[in-house]
Amino acid sequence: MIKSDMLKPKHQRLVLLGVAVVALLGAALLAVWALRHQASYFYVPSDIVSHPPESDRAVRLGGMVVKGSMHNAPDGVTVRFLVSDGKAQVPVRFAGIRPALFVEGSGVVAEGHLVAGTFVADNLLAKHDEKYVPREMKDMGAARKAVAQTQ
């Protein structure tokens, strides 16, 4: 009895090591599998127009809010606007309190789903303060310029 449920010290160490390695490997495999399915991809309008994601997939859309495109719905909380990267435009719908720095002509990253050609945003990330710019927005100098020139 005593011998059977206790291992020799050296074996115990090996078993412990084995258990830890197996659990960690299991966790890593599970993580990799889940990440492939759950990661939310970042799109700019021209991508989302050419390769629309499935509607059950959470994605993020970044671009400039087109000037003059913002419309408030009669319910007072829903807003519709167009997001552009200079090549394509995507209509976006958002219900909620907008971030303070969210205005026409500024950059925005929207989190949500694409439903029948309209991007339904659950959340809007605008520039958080003077120093903080979402990394995705930094590469969009060209898009910003293009938007400015077309208006």
Added chain:
Amino acid sequence: MLAELGLAALWLAAALAALQLGAGMLAITPKGAELAGIVRPLAVVQGVLVALAFAALVSRFAVTDLSVKLVAENSHSAKPMIYKIAGTWGNHEGSMLLWVTIMGLAGGFVALVERRLPERTMLATLGGQAFVSLGFYAFLLLASNPFERLNPVPAEGNGLNPLLQDPGLAFHPPTLYVGYVGLSVAFSFAIGALITREVGPAFARAMRPWVLGAWIFLTLGITAGSYWAYYVLGWGGWWFWDPVENASLMPWLAATALLHSCSVLASRNALRAWTVMLGVVAFSMSMVGTFLVRSGILTSVHAFAVDPKRGSFILALLAINIGAALVLFGLRASTVSEGERFAVTSREGALVFNNVMLSSILGIVLLGTLYPLVTEAMGVKVSVGPPYFTPMSAVFAVPMLVVMAVGPLLRWRRDRLARVRAGLLLPLAASVLAAVLAGLHGGVALMPFIGLTLAPGVVVASLLPLRGRRLRHVPLATWGMVVAHLGIGVALMGMACDSAFSVQRLVAARVGESTMVGPWAVKLAGVAPVAGQNWTALEGDLVASRDGSGPVRLAPQSRTFWAPVQTTSVSALHTVWDGQLYTVLGDEVADDAGDMPTPASDLAHSRWQLRLWWKPFVPLIWAGGALVALGGALALLGRLATDLRRYVARGKIVDRKQRQALARGERA
């Protein structure tokens, strides 16, 4: 002048750290033995110097000395004093200085009081501590000098991000840093023990208070940070799996595992190499966390500044420290002799399970946090959020919580499940009852259902170790365990209730209109402008009543700061015994598209966006977090009291022996 003194003190402290490293490493060799005497004093003086440097920087912020570049960039003369002082660490350079200050003070404190370990291990430990500090000194002095002057002196400073102008900020980062740095002491102990091959119960007992202390502060820091995000961001959520939140969660997970394996090593002399490894991992996670936060490499609501150069500096530090520690571990692990044996069904077995599950959750969180970096290197931008983190960590957290209910009832070394089976009926009954109630309520999604089922069982089971014992005789450390485990159950209950039963309403209301949210009727009674020291705001006057009971007034604001110019919404909360009413005032609604907002005189006639939540039992989340920290504090007090008693007893024995010898001498 004070800025230059601070800089000089910092350079001196760095030089002393270099000396401490050299002397500590030489002193453990037979040739350098005479250097042993200077290592402890060096650590103490280094701690004092770096504290002086930090005090110098705080004084510059307190008087808003705009000739110091850091102050000019991050402070403003029209700020309340508490935020001027807190602003010292509300930026990159200041927070790194705070880090080395805490590290220097901790090292000095260890050098001053820790006498239980063999002196050679202590020397190696202090040498290791100096090695880690030296990297951070180099980082500060070469890449982020906090005392840099500015010429010409600007007329006014840039101010502090309004989101950070909150009492939470004053305490949140220092709390987390104390936690991170406490783990650096544990790391140094692990290094010291590996170098001198003294991995045993004495090492675990010396390390344990530091791990416990660090863990208490990490728990408090995470809990406070979560509440801060909850009410400051105004999104109604309390955990976003944001990279910066994960950066604080990962060291906590590692520290929790380390804490438990440490107690196995201290009381049973088992899990030797394992504990050392966790000591290395825990501090590595602190450094990974610092790297993620400080480099701004990941998109985060918390990232202050993006500076790739600094990121690579911390990455290099990380690689050097962890790499060196792992090489040392690889070389020495095989010479760490095997620990005591134990059966699968035993307290040790349960704690090993806890360790493995915690490490797996750590792996899940780490991979999820780093994944966007990996894909970005391959040209694909992704973000990873709750749909990944929540279920994946639950896969490991749920079995861990079940074992947490059973583990404390098991005996050390070997036990039979049959012995504890009867005791487990009570928590099982609580869980089944909760599951039935949740099922009857209906409409509860899978994750919150699991939480609602598990939490009452965990709460009941956490109290079982007290059963049949006289409460006055239960050791303080056991109380600590009970309270901390209870806290986990309570927090889980809060999380599950929040995601299962929260009600949200989003409306555009005219003054005088009422909105129902859950059991509450919330009326917008008016909107009026108000002003503070460095902001102006529009303040909503909300009158909330529940089932006709007496009205409660809430005043959410939309606040505009003028340095820097920025608008934030300040939520208003009303807490009752069974939940929280959470209100946010949004924008004024222009009735026709493109209309200009109505003039201020017309505030009462337009519509205002309101976001209202009724969140049943949500405060349990932070109450649970506070209980966990309290449990840690009780355990720490209990351990320290025991240590002190032993110390005093040993002193008495020495004393008695001396007196006996003296008496013998007189007789002779």
